Amino acid sequence: xxxxxxxxxxxxxxxxxxxxxxxxxxxxxxxxxxxxxxxxxxxxxxxxxxxxxxxxxxxxxxxxxxxxxxxxxxxxxxxxxxxxxxxxxxxxxxxxxxxxxxxxxxxxxxxxxxxxxxxxxxxxxxxxxxxxxxxxxx
Numbered sequence: 001x002x003x004x005x006x007x008x009x010x011x012x013x014x015x016x017x018x019x020x021x022x023x024x025x026x027x028x029x030x031x032x033x034x035x036x037x038x039x040x041x042x043x044x045x046x047x048x049x050x051x052x053x054x055x056x057x058x059x060x061x062x063x064x065x066x067x068x069x070x071x072x073x074x075x076x077x078x079x080x081x082x083x084x085x086x087x088x089x090x091x092x093x094x095x096x097x098x099x100x101x102x103x104x105x106x107x108x109x110x111x112x113x114x115x116x117x118x119x120x121x122x123x124x125x126x127x128x129x130x131x132x133x134x135x136x137x138x
Contacts, residue, residue: 040138042136044132045073045131059100063100067087087132088117
């Protein structure tokens with residue numbers, strides 16, 4: 001539990017943040033991941049390098065890379081893959097959902113988290129097929 005603050009409210013101080021290194025985080029005002037107490041939340045993460053989409057047209061490759069990046073950000077804040085409680089896969093129209101969820105199953109084979117997979121209207125940037133969010137406990 002997070003220690004209580006002066007008025008009995010939970011202390012809202014954030015222990016640590018991992019910045020988004022793709023450049024969009026600064027523009028949009030968000031961090032790649034944030035830890036407060038024992039909870040780590042990782043923002044929507046796509047398979048990008050220097051603003052370029054990796055694995056164009058490959059839902060499995062994009063999902064696997066996005067999960068690797070999200071897990072790496074969580075690890076910077078002390079979370080391990082077996083501490084991941086919930087993931088969300090956001091899929092662009094036309095994305096091969098079976099390939100995306102297969103990548104998820106491969107990454108989390110030992111400790112499957114709760115998951116919801118959605119089709120959304122579009123993702124940023126153009127060409128991104130998969131975006132991943134995750135929540136973990138340290």
